[in-house]
Amino acid sequence: MTNEELEAKKISAVVPGRILSIRKMGRATFLHIADSRAKLQVYLREDKLGKEKFSQFSLLDIGDIISVEGNLFKTRTGELTILCKSYTFLAKCLHPLPEKWHGLQDVELRYRKRYLDLIMNPEQRDVFKLRSTMISHIRRFFDQKGYIEVETPMMHSIPGGALAKPFKTFHNALGIDLYLRIAPELFLKRLIVGGLEKVYEINRNFRNEGISSEHNPEFTMLEFYEAYTDYSDMMELTEELIHELAMTLLQRDEIPYGEHMVSLKKPWKRIKLMDALIQYSGLTPSRFEDQEGIVEYAKTLAPEQQALSYGKALDIIFDKHVKKNLIQPTFVMNPPREISPLAKASKTNPEEAERFELVMAGMEIANAFTELTDPAEQKKRFEQQAKEREKGDEESHMVDMDYIEALEYGLPPTGGEGIGIDRLVMIFTNRKSIREVILFPLLRPK
RNA sequence: GGGCCGUUAGCUCAGAGGGAGAGCACCGGCCUUUUAAGCCGGGUGUCGCUGGUUCGAGUCCAGCACGGCUCACCA
Numbered sequence: 001m002t003n004e005e006l007e008a009k010k011i012s013a014v015v016p017g018r019i020l021s022i023r024k025m026g027r028a029t030f031l032h033i034a035d036s037r038a039k040l041q042v043y044l045r046e047d048k049l050g051k052e053k054f055s056q057f058s059l060l061d062i063g064d065i066i067s068v069e070g071n072l073f074k075t076r077t078g079e080l081t082i083l084c085k086s087y088t089f090l091a092k093c094l095h096p097l098p099e100k101w102h103g104l105q106d107v108e109l110r111y112r113k114r115y116l117d118l119i120m121n122p123e124q125r126d127v128f129k130l131r132s133t134m135i136s137h138i139r140r141f142f143d144q145k146g147y148i149e150v151e152t153p154m155m156h157s158i159p160g161g162a163l164a165k166p167f168k169t170f171h172n173a174l175g176i177d178l179y180l181r182i183a184p185e186l187f188l189k190r191l192i193v194g195g196l197e198k199v200y201e202i203n204r205n206f207r208n209e210g211i212s213s214e215h216n217p218e219f220t221m222l223e224f225y226e227a228y229t230d231y232s233d234m235m236e237l238t239e240e241l242i243h244e245l246a247m248t249l250l251q252r253d254e255i256p257y258g259e260h261m262v263s264l265k266k267p268w269k270r271i272k273l274m275d276a277l278i279q280y281s282g283l284t285p286s287r288f289e290d291q292e293g294i295v296e297y298a299k300t301l302a303p304e305q306q307a308l309s310y311g312k313a314l315d316i317i318f319d320k321h322v323k324k325n326l327i328q329p330t331f332v333m334n335p336p337r338e339i340s341p342l343a344k345a346s347k348t349n350p351e352e353a354e355r356f357e358l359v360m361a362g363m364e365i366a367n368a369f370t371e372l373t374d375p376a377e378q379k380k381r382f383e384q385q386a387k388e389r390e391k392g393d394e395e396s397h398m399v400d401m402d403y404i405e406a407l408e409y410g411l412p413p414t415g416g417e418g419i420g421i422d423r424l425v426m427i428f429t430n431r432k433s434i435r436e437v438i439l440f441p442l443l444r445p446k
Numbered sequence: 447g448g449g450c451c452g453u454u455a456g457c458u459c460a461g462a463g464g465g466a467g468a469g470c471a472c473c474g475g476c477c478u479u480u481u482a483a484g485c486c487g488g489g490u491g492u493c494g495c496u497g498g499u500u501c502g503a504g505u506c507c508a509g510c511a512c513g514g515c516u517c518a519c520c521a
Binding site for chain 2: 030062
């Protein structure tokens with residue numbers, strides 16, 4: 001539309017926004033204001049506004065929030081602009097905003113004062129908008145399949161469902177220790193026992209471990225469980241979910257991540273852990289037959305680990321040498337049963353678990369298995385874990401007799417999975433650090 | 447926790463033994479279609495903190511704090 005057409009229509013508007021720039025030109029002033037969706041130029045003229053109101057404008061600063069009323073027109077450079085008939089002062093910004101050319105660069109300040117990051121860096125807002133949209137689409141996806149969303153306790157008297165160190169706290173009235181949950185898994189499976197046969201939960205988990213570009217102490221996990229399915233069904237569901245999310249949110253199924261292009265075209269690669277180890281670790285197949293040798297080798301990779309079992313050694317070699325090579329989505333299947341205490345053993349090889357980890361862009365994105373339903377077997381596995389715990393492995397499970405009792409009422413065959421939402425958002429937004437996709441990542445207080 | 451790097455004005459940064467600086471922001475003046483507006487004038491500071499070396503430390507050394515990258519553990 002040309003300026004003549006626009007002015008002829010006399011479109012009047014009231015637009016609120018934060019002042020982002022001011023260009024004073026004597027008896028006229030241009031400024032840009034912005035709200036969460038768009039930026040608009042405002043044109044103030046002394047003759048349109050009156051002398052008093054015009055001179056009062058000099059009290060305003062960049063960062064202040066005002067509301068502008070007037071008609072739309074286009075300047076000679078073609079920019080849509082509102083000719084200000086009147087303005088209302090709404091909020092004062094007492095601090096100068098970061099500089100307009102470079103914005104706010106300092107990563108520490110960006111995380112500590114995320115509001116400034118969001119004001120100055122519109123692409124940061126887009127990251128969090130995408131995150132929000134992703135989560136609502138995940139809800140829609142599961143709701144349409146007949147799943148129900150549930151909320152299970154965040155405070156556990158026995159932390160379970162994952163191999164991780166918990167945060168500990170104390171309840172005064174009950175006089176008991178409580179742990180922030182490391183996973184909702186055992187509660188969700190109790191619900192399957194109760195007949196809620198398709199459940200999911202999207203919520204925070206807390207793990208008292210190191211902080212890195214892929215780890216925040218609190219992170220968001222999607223977990224879902226469906227009765228009468230197994231881990232193969234979970235693989236298909238995962239492909240469908242993530243592919244659909246990409247098509248809906250990004251309108252494509254190939255996503256740039258760093259120097260790589262991650263293709264989500266189905267079907268995704270499936271490989272057994274042992275085959276992945278042989279293919280990527282640089283060790284010959286015969287080396288893996290020497291179990292003691294493998295354990296010794298793994299110890300050189302992770303010197304802080306004390307007693308290493310063969311299964312754990314394989315896991316360490318995988319994390320160290322294999323994972324980073326898996327850029328395209330890959331289901332790494334059938335890890336050792338001994339490091340999968342909640343998963344059913346494989347029918348074809350009882351030393352393996354019916355379990356997979358989904359690796360993408362070198363990061364573990366999901367972990368799923370055919371759930372172990374046998375209460376006696378589960379009890380044995382917990383007891384084995386408890387022994388590891390006594391040996392000093394703080395990440396082993398405690399024995400959860402209440403969960404065993406739930407299993408004794410009959411858990412139908414069930415497939416279950418957890419997907420790390422933060423990491424998925426990282427891939428979808430091409431961000432290298434998990435802190436870029438968490439609004440307020442944990443930092444040491446200054 | 448280990449290694450490497452960083453921390454100077456509100457923001458983005460330069461300064462690497464001897465006057466604490468630039469641009470933006472801010473303050474004052476000029477300017478009625480500008481847009482990284484322009485022109486004139488103004489520096490607003492615990493150089494992260496604490497010690498040390500030195501006649502003299504933003505600069506060299508040590509310790510500490512916070513952060514980044516990376517390794518280790520985890521998802």
